[in-house]
Amino acid sequence: MADRGASALSVPDDWPAHPDPFLALNRMGTFDWDLGTGLYHMDAQAYEVFDLLPEEFDGRLESLGLRIPQTEASRIDAVISRAIKDGSENYGAYFRIRRRDGSYRWTHTQGYIRRDDTGRPVHVIGIVRDATQELEDSEGRRLRAAQEAAFRRQSNVVQVITAALSHAHSVQDVIDALKDSDGVRHLGAASLVMGLVEAGRIRLVAEGPEGSLVPGTLLTGIDEQYPMSEAVRMLSPRFIESPEDFAARYPILWPHITGLAVTSAAYLPLIAQGRPIGAMGLLYSDRRGFSTEERAVLIALGSSIAQSLQRAMLYEQERDLAQGLQQAMLPRTIPSVRGADIAVRYRAGSAAGSLGRDIGGDWYDLIPLPGGRVGAVIGDVQGHDTHAAAVMGQLRIVLRAYAAEGHTPAAVTARASVFLHELNTDRFATCLYAEADLATGVVQVVRAGHIDPLIRHTDGSCRRVAVDGGLPLGLSAEFGQLAYPVTTLELDPGQTLLLCTDGLVEQPGTDLDDGVRALTGLIATGPQDVRELADRLIDVAEERGGDDDVALLLLRRRNLDAARSGVRIQRHVAPGDPEALVTARRTIRAAVRAWGARERTDEIELVADELITNALMHTEGSATVTVRVLLGRERRLRVEVEDSSSALPRRREAGESEVSGRGLLLVDRLADVWGVEARGGGKCVWCEFSVGRRG
Template sequence: MADRGASALSLPEDWPTHPDPILALNRMGSFDWDLDTGLVHMDAQALAVLDLLPEEFDGRPESLAPRVPPPEAARLDAAVARAIKDGSENYGSYFRIRRRDGTPRWTHTQGYIRRDDSGRPRRIVGIVRDATDELADSTTRSLRAAQDQALRRQTDVVQVISAALAHARSVQDVIDVLKDTHGVRHLGAASLVMGLVEAGRIRLVAEAPPGSFIPVSTKVHRIDEPYPMSEVVRTLLPRFIESPEEFAEGYPILWPHLTGLRITSAAYLPLIAQARPIGAMGLLYDDRRGFSTEERAVLVALGSSIAQSLMRAMLYEQEKDLAQGLQQAMLPRTIPSVQGADVAVRYRSAALGRDIGGDWYDLIPLPGGRVGAVIGDVQGHDTHAAAVMGQLRIVLRAYAAEGHTPATVMARASVFLHELDTDRFATCLYAEADLATGVVQTVRAGHLDPLLRHPDGTCRRVRVEGGLPLGLSAEFGRLEYPVSTLELDPGHTLLLCTDGLVEQPGTDLDDGMRGLATLVGEGPADVHALADRLIRMAEERGGEDDVALLLLRRRVPQAPRPGGRIQQHVAPGDPEALTQARHMVRAAVRAWGARERADEIELVADELITNALMHTEGPAIVTLRALENGERRLRIEVEDSSSALPRRREAGEDGVSGRGLLLVDRLADIWGVEARGGGKAVWCEFRVP
């Protein structure tokens, strides 16, 4: 066997293959050679054939050297390489070994080459047996070769069906493989039936070819009833019926229903996994009588392979159901309706099915007609990731509902995740939208940028300055999250998603974002139809990552609602934050219909923010509110951490300093100061049409 070299590649999920002990009873050992890692698994009988002790074989082909002379190893390597190169499904070869006591022995091996969808060889599964007696008399060699060929055909039946079952991930996949007409013909049978044990009964789940006659009375029957499937489940032994007369005598209730199929013999096999029966399979023949020892051995081995595939599929489906149930329990049960917006959310689990991820979405109603949209992804694909996701989603919702600014919400969530003492981090995007004004404040923690779709179908990526992922920012003491402001006009759609919708192996993230923007732009305007289309695309593409998706489309507002409120945090020495605050004020003024007084409002807001930053040591929190109490007013509040009250001063010599409060007093309709816990807030109001 060629030395492919062990590597750090992960082994396949079902490696090594576990053949039925019937092979050992026939003095045949089995091996499973993973070509990616170079590792070979041999069962005890295979090691006995090669006269090796378990501790003498470490899974590497070169550890066979003490028993396989170099010329024989080279000849065997050439046979394997030739079969791989010419696309053969199997190979067979005789070779000599030297036993522990120095005596030579002939050995025969035959292997089945498993290839992936691209045709690349991935594994070789086969048998090895002692062939010394077989080749002792050269005059009988041709006869032995013919027998070997027949045995190879019989063994190929197990290998071909096992190869097809290796790709089955669900019980229905197993059934589909067996129900396929070609699969039945591979078994040499005219028809097939299969049943599964459920609560003390056997329920028939498959018949092939389609349209084969199965009596209604036998589709569900008790294990103690006089049917061949019931018998093999009770006894855990196969039942070979070698003639119609034997069938009629042994099962008089069932036989009259099968006479139209012209059955001449049958083989009923118990499907046993983990030492318990999970079902039974019946193979009905119309062209043979009796079964040889080799044929019985092959069928028993086949039943064992099918049983293992069924059990693997059952466990897979159980784990998948558990994963999906836990994931759905962690996500919001319902998404609240939002006045002024259409919202659609979707979640798709990974193609592997049973892996559970930490992707989540959330929609948080906030006071004053605002709404918080969240998308995030906790590192990892396991129950731990899902549990962390559930806790993080809840605390992030709580921080937002308490009225904290988007940057504070993200910073506190990061501290919470860090204090959980978990090794996980999370990426997240939080967008707080005032649907009355269309002003959206976004904060990004290592997550993908959002997309913005215009009513005309154009779609673009919105670049949002970001901070470190949640958990990491707290660990490294970098809790500053810049806030970016964008305008969501009526008819615009904001798209938030996790990387499972964008990233593909071998592709650049920017290319993926551009491709997604194109797909969104070409999609329908309705958010639910667009979300369905995106999830369909993700399902068709497959992939090993979950997908979470949130779409928010702003409807045309009827009128600015009382209590509309937006807020911006401005840190000292941060010109970018000051620019963003000015942009927020400008966007709100236009959205609230105060264009006539836009210049006055912007100038006053700028003066209040500048005064707070210049004359106090901490940050400023800027809040804009739309009020209505007989008349519509726009209120600006600038809060700082100083308790010192502002005072009017005469302008300095340069004619600039000292004019701030004079401007506020002249331009605003009313202004004042309020004490706020550890500081104060300077406020002013403007009457607007």
């Protein structure tokens, strides 16, 4: 308890002091405490007051702990220490004792401090008496009211902290909530430590104040002699009542925290669903011991923090899973496309208090297509969960497959709708598919319940493009309305096509048209570079927040130095119609000469004739021949022959007397480059000829 002097003094001859019989008659016990030896003598009446038998007490103050709770002992010790240090001769205090039957009663003590000639305290003699009846009156009510008020304050602190923790979505949020809510300060703690259980060890995740980290405690074993480890191992709180208690129980840790002036500490296991997930320590510098009520409050606080931590850890796991799944479903890379600058962005939405809401069905895709064309897709599957993400991943793959097969934009969209309907899911999806010919700037757009695209002009102005649309994917197949209209746009060099999901446009409490107007204004004032513009738009969406995802795709057609298409001709040749074949040959020859490629007219006509003939001979349908000029740094002429057969042409070695078998050999020798592309259920055989530099 109090300071007992620097050295042990011999027990004086008159020790212990003899009690006054008058005191015993008034049911007052006496004591004589030798501060040098620490011996504490009580008379028979004092034993009755403390409800002790003489054989249960060995003369040491520590043995009174059987009757005096630690919190009460700490309070009395503070009163006596203050009287000794300030030179007082007397002190008095009320305190509670725990009786043999477990009940509590109030006791009062008064003491007189004897000092030697140097002023050093030598003895404390005094009385103890039962004060239960006395405190049943005004003082008792006052003390009980004070205790109840203190308990209510602590309970209110727990409620405040619990309310703050309800908004925590991560472990760091939990730590910040404990600090920001001032809960630790209101509980009287000087500092806080927190650790999480990981693979049989405890990893420290918070310590305060800053810079108070104890060396070697960042990662400790559960079986090591640390209070946090012991709390986790025993699944029960560790209350440390005094510095001496701390030093005796945890000799490894104590030398490192003496600078924090710790007088007591409470280490609470954080238990969720019957298993420990961590531990928290509250260190105090102005108190000793914990009352029963204080312990109950701290245990309740630990339970609340444990539940919040578990919720935060689950949320982080769900978020990591969602982000990983989302990234797996979206394209890993976006291919570079000749003639265009591309930028794509994605932002996951979040809903406060909802696990797994960081994943949705928004997606984008860019599909390189033959002939300098590219397909751009933006879409949004209904829902915000892993099922929506799974459906999105399947839709993205089938859309890419249908586009690569050469189907028209309307057919790609209709087939995707049928596919989604046949998945037998309750989800539908909005989608916008745009197929751009970067050589000509012609863009064919099909809209399935999605928001319209936007075009940014070279002067920076931006406008919404009204596109005829059909029902969302899945619904159009269910209601038999698969005929999607196609809208044709022209994208000039330097113009940018912007496709996005509604998360970039819609804002709570505002009209969709207002959101589109705000977006067009933002684009008009944004950077010219598509990547910088995409970053700017996503930053704005991030600042605004919201529950919905945002997917964004920007396609900017490059300037006139990029390859572009000039004029073209197209003819259909039906089988069994020799006149149509002759007309096609004449048209091709005339067009090639008119386009300034007279020196290669014979080669081009011969190759075109060979490709048309092969298509008519080896398929059952008609053939479509297209000849166009590609204008870039080098002028090229491209011949395409399309038919309805998916069978690929193959080169054969013709014998000396055989007529057939030389067609592809001629194509290979005369054309600069040639190839085959899938087109829907058929194919397209194409070849290109260099016809001189531009101009």
